[in-house]
Amino acid sequence: MFVHSRSQRWSRIISFMALAIVLCGSPVLVSARTAQDSSGGILRIHQLLYPETADPQKSSFSHEISFLVTNYEGLTRLDTNGQTSPAAAERWTFNDDGTVLTFHLREGLTYSDGSPLTADRFVYAVQRACDPNTAGDYQYILFDIVGCQEFASLYAEGDDATPAARDDAAAFGAARDAVGITAPDDRTVEITLVQPAPYFPSVAGLWVFFPAQQDLIEAGGDDWWTDPAKQLGNGPFQVTRMEQDQLIALEANEHYWGGRPKLDGIELVYVSDSAVALEAYTAGDLDIMQPDPAQYPAIQSDPVLNEEFLKFAGTNTLVLSFNLHEAPFDDQKVREAFAYAFDRETWCEEVNNGDCVPTLSWIPEGVSGFVETDAFAFDPDAAKQALADSTYGGPDALPPIEYHFIADIPEERPRGEWIAGQYRDILGVEITLVPVEQAAWVRSISDPENYPPMTQVGWFQDYPDPQNWLSLLWACEAFFATPAGYCNPEFDALTQQADQDLDPDTRIPLYEEAHRLLLADAFAVVISNQANVFLVKPEVTGYTTTPSDGEWPGEWASPLTLDVTR
Amino acid sequence: MIGFIVRRVVWLVPVLLAVAAITFALMHRAPGGPWDRQKPIPAATRANLDAKFGLDKPAWINPAAFAAAREQGRINPVALGRAYLDSQFFAYLGNLVRLDLGPSYQARGTQTVRSIIGDKFPVSAKLGIVALVFAVLVGVPLGVLGALRQRSWADQLTLAVSTAGVAVPSFVTAILLLIFLSRQFHVSPLRRPEAWDGFGRAYLLPGVVLSLGVLAVIVRLTRSSLLEVKRQDHVRTARAKGLGEGRVVTRHMLRNGLIPVFTVLGPAGAELVTGSIIIETIFNVPGLGREFVDSIAARDYSMIMGTTLFYAVLVALANVVVDVGYMVLDPRIRVG
Numbered sequence: 040m041f042v043h044s045r046s047q048r049w050s051r052i053i054s055f056m057a058l059a060i061v062l063c064g065s066p067v068l069v070s071a072r073t074a075q076d077s078s079g080g081i082l083r084i085h086q087l088l089y090p091e092t093a094d095p096q097k098s099s100f101s102h103e104i105s106f107l108v109t110n111y112e113g114l115t116r117l118d119t120n121g122q123t124s125p126a127a128a129e130r131w132t133f134n135d136d137g138t139v140l141t142f143h144l145r146e147g148l149t150y151s152d153g154s155p156l157t158a159d160r161f162v163y164a165v166q167r168a169c170d171p172n173t174a175g176d177y178q179y180i181l182f183d184i185v186g187c188q189e190f191a192s193l194y195a196e197g198d199d200a201t202p203a204a205r206d207d208a209a210a211f212g213a214a215r216d217a218v219g220i221t222a223p224d225d226r227t228v229e230i231t232l233v234q235p236a237p238y239f240p241s242v243a244g245l246w247v248f249f250p251a252q253q254d255l256i257e258a259g260g261d262d263w264w265t266d267p268a269k270q271l272g273n274g275p276f277q278v279t280r281m282e283q284d285q286l287i288a289l290e291a292n293e294h295y296w297g298g299r300p301k302l303d304g305i306e307l308v309y310v311s312d313s314a315v316a317l318e319a320y321t322a323g324d325l326d327i328m329q330p331d332p333a334q335y336p337a338i339q340s341d342p343v344l345n346e347e348f349l350k351f352a353g354t355n356t357l358v359l360s361f362n363l364h365e366a367p368f369d370d371q372k373v374r375e376a377f378a379y380a381f382d383r384e385t386w387c388e389e390v391n392n393g394d395c396v397p398t399l400s401w402i403p404e405g406v407s408g409f410v411e412t413d414a415f416a417f418d419p420d421a422a423k424q425a426l427a428d429s430t431y432g433g434p435d436a437l438p439p440i441e442y443h444f445i446a447d448i449p450e451e452r453p454r455g456e457w458i459a460g461q462y463r464d465i466l467g468v469e470i471t472l473v474p475v476e477q478a479a480w481v482r483s484i485s486d487p488e489n490y491p492p493m494t495q496v497g498w499f500q501d502y503p504d505p506q507n508w509l510s511l512l513w514a515c516e517a518f519f520a521t522p523a524g525y526c527n528p529e530f531d532a533l534t535q536q537a538d539q540d541l542d543p544d545t546r547i548p549l550y551e552e553a554h555r556l557l558l559a560d561a562f563a564v565v566i567s568n569q570a571n572v573f574l575v576k577p578e579v580t581g582y583t584t585t586p587s588d589g590e591w592p593g594e595w596a597s598p599l600t601l602d603v604t605r
Numbered sequence: 606m607i608g609f610i611v612r613r614v615v616w617l618v619p620v621l622l623a624v625a626a627i628t629f630a631l632m633h634r635a636p637g638g639p640w641d642r643q644k645p646i647p648a649a650t651r652a653n654l655d656a657k658f659g660l661d662k663p664a665w666i667n668p669a670a671f672a673a674a675r676e677q678g679r680i681n682p683v684a685l686g687r688a689y690l691d692s693q694f695f696a697y698l699g700n701l702v703r704l705d706l707g708p709s710y711q712a713r714g715t716q717t718v719r720s721i722i723g724d725k726f727p728v729s730a731k732l733g734i735v736a737l738v739f740a741v742l743v744g745v746p747l748g749v750l751g752a753l754r755q756r757s758w759a760d761q762l763t764l765a766v767s768t769a770g771v772a773v774p775s776f777v778t779a780i781l782l783l784i785f786l787s788r789q790f791h792v793s794p795l796r797r798p799e800a801w802d803g804f805g806r807a808y809l810l811p812g813v814v815l816s817l818g819v820l821a822v823i824v825r826l827t828r829s830s831l832l833e834v835k836r837q838d839h840v841r842t843a844r845a846k847g848l849g850e851g852r853v854v855t856r857h858m859l860r861n862g863l864i865p866v867f868t869v870l871g872p873a874g875a876e877l878v879t880g881s882i883i884i885e886t887i888f889n890v891p892g893l894g895r896e897f898v899d900s901i902a903a904r905d906y907s908m909i910m911g912t913t914l915f916y917a918v919l920v921a922l923a924n925v926v927v928d929v930g931y932m933v934l935d936p937r938i939r940v941g
Binding site: 091092094095099120138171172174176179182188191192194195196205261262263265266280282283284286291309310311312314315318319321324325447476477478479480481482483485 | 614635636637638641642646647648649650652653654656657711712713714717720724743767780783784787791793794795798801832869886887888889891902903904
């Protein structure tokens, strides 16, 4: 999913100032609370950014989805081990060739108001997600379903097809009905796939499948999602109040199939300035907060806050990506030299205040497809040797190299300077730092013509399957590979075979082999997994963290057991 | 006077046209667009979004549509002109005339720019009014005090405070104040959403911090202007007539001395009511200032256009008010 980096633009600048103040200020006071031990109250969770849109078929950012997964539920969901497990559907089956996927819904499923939740609600969700008029950011994730891509492209100029007129209701209806999802009865959802897609049960747990109701959406117009009464959900909690940029309040859903959650409710409190949030947290006005990396040293030097500091690896990977179309990074040996010369430990511990965990594997540990590797671990001598072995023979013949970074994020410049300094000291290479405004940078990394010579990119997992890490990103025609210029036919053949293989025992090894190929090609310098970092009051209990919990601990797998005692 | 006001308001039209054209040109020159994500959106979805928001049309003029219309044998100049101007810019202007500012791209079209401005501007405006009133009520008396007791300790103190007001950035003052109040007096740094309805106490703290910059300007301007007036003949005459000090100050000094202050109040007022991203971020005020700055980073074209034009109208109107105010304050001034 997408993660906003603009999120903390202003708050970071401000936090630097606040940090200085906190460091020379008085010791943090924890306000006295009247001791009255009762559990199951309201959990107050800090959020940095309010959703731009909280429409299940349109949302794409992690701070929008954290609200949606609390209010709704798809056919499947992630369990505490980060694996796909039953949710609205109690079980699912593939047909023999793996192209028809049948979900069997639980008996007596209802929305939070007790009204029945039937299979046709999921059919509507998928049809709406594929609808060309919806045009959500995650439309493409359903293109494995027969007819979805055709429906989404109904009005687009194609190579072989003429676009339908926008007022042609018959063509629209036909395209919608051709989408391969049906409800043979109230408790069965049948999905026809373009090709075998063993990962698809994981996709069926994503927000695009959330069964927001057709009549409520249509009654509410484009901004239906801003009205809590129209956000009638089937998740563990039901939203009751939405105040833009301020607060979203949810209460326990008494009708949830898994039983009522322990908490009476959750309040998502939107505070975009981290210094203010930290002050509110220490004053006892927030139970969970997301600190800013600039605040970590101050937090860790405070005995109380340090105890409440929670850090765990996320399912994401950060790499230093190269433009493989152009010299010098079209030379494998040059890429290897840059990969060997990157000191990941120092990067995470010192440059990033411990905000990340070093890694050499593109797929993070804990996700299938992960490979144990020591390829291109930090080794200055091997780095120099690799550069000497390149067609350039050493640093002097290299063309000028630029490193592009997002100018809007204040910490990016010192990080870039550290990287340039490392390469100068170890390889003797001079790197020019180029600050780029955020929107321009985002455009450049999807553009093969203007891909930066060297820049940092990251990927945050959508669903726990190697397909989401390999085929979707690094096949020749994929999101990351095309603009960066990576293309390995052998990799494509392996991932294509694995994508359609229904047997996990043969499928996963195929991905692992493809993954090893990718790493051996030195497609980029694999650097780190960004950590999920929170401050959590000791009164908060009952959560098991999963690497996907980017907005609060227990976000994906522990909504029923999360608890707060006051 | 009525004629003057009408003329000034009519002048708004070309001013807004120019602002619209410049903003439109600049934002389309900036690289990147509203649908750019780290993970690119597929071509089909992108085409749907472009069509939905009219971004599939050319930016300024549409010769292709013109040619197509001619081939169809159209000769009606209105129809041909329409085809020629069937572009993003002129479509925007067409909607603008109907006060339709379009959908916000950031909200993926789920909210209109007009509804966002309608929701958020009142909050920013209330905050700005609090700040402006505070700046005038505190700034003018302090400036008068400084001028009347020139070089006294009160004057020095006023000068020091106003220098600090200009020199210390508002985010430092804001965060210091917030932390101080929270730790010493257990004032929560957070507000419930309902605190921003009406004219609640929640506006007090951010309003005061927001006013500091303008307050400092008012103090210094009042002081220097009064110092000049103080030495003028008509003041000496008033004193010689035996008028009381209070009357000399209010009737003879302030009325002249406040004209420069009044001049800055127009633009300053417009600036205050349009919201400050820093104050709104720190005090978590649901105002328009944040929306404006965020929209630029997100290339939310319609939001950028909408807020820029809205601000342009406000600044222009504030200037009209100032000019009218001149005539009331000083009958010798004739404008128009």
